[in-house]
Amino acid sequence: MKIKIITVSKTKSEYSQAESEFLKRLRQYADIEILNLKEEPITKNRNYDEIMEIEGDKILDKLDKEYFNIALHVMGQQKTSEEFANLLEEIKDFKGGKICFIIGGPLGLSQKVLAGADLVLSFSKMTFTHQLIRLLLLEQVYRGFEILKGTDYHK
Numbered sequence: 001m002k003i004k005i006i007t008v009s010k011t012k013s014e015y016s017q018a019e020s021e022f023l024k025r026l027r028q029y030a031d032i033e034i035l036n037l038k039e040e041p042i043t044k045n046r047n048y049d050e051i052m053e054i055e056g057d058k059i060l061d062k063l064d065k066e067y068f069n070i071a072l073h074v075m076g077q078q079k080t081s082e083e084f085a086n087l088l089e090e091i092k093d094f095k096g097g098k099i100c101f102i103i104g105g106p107l108g109l110s111q112k113v114l115a116g117a118d119l120v121l122s123f124s125k126m127t128f129t130h131q132l133i134r135l136l137l138l139e140q141v142y143r144g145f146e147i148l149k150g151t152d153y154h155k
């Protein structure tokens with residue numbers, strides 16, 4: 001399986017060790033690529049919608065139609081860990097097992113990105129920093145593979 005994570009921003013150092021651990025664990029299940037796109041500066045002279053559109057265009061430029069594209073957004077569908085694992089299993093046979101997760105910057109994702117995604121997924125109705133959601137995503141992907149394998153990790 002191939003997994004791409006497109007994120008607007010960069011991970012701060014306090015998350016690096018945990019991310020590295022999950023990336024190491026995930027390598028047995030998938031090739032993982034993380035693509036960090038530079039976030040646009042937020043200033044009082046710039047409209048938030050304009051900033052999200054610029055960031056959205058950067059994201060859309062990196063999307064590949066060969067991938068099943070999942071945008072992470074607070075208003076998306078929520079799934080249990082088991083349902084998420086089943087989604088991973090379904091995607092394994094869909095589009096060659098290529099999946100792309102999209103994480104927006106501090107302002108979120110543009111409507112163009114949300115409309116162009118194959119699925120809009122929410123981890124919670126709460127808002128998280130993009131660094132934290134990236135870590136949660138890696139953990140849930142790992143958990144999903146472990147559920148499918150039938151290990152005790154999920155217990």
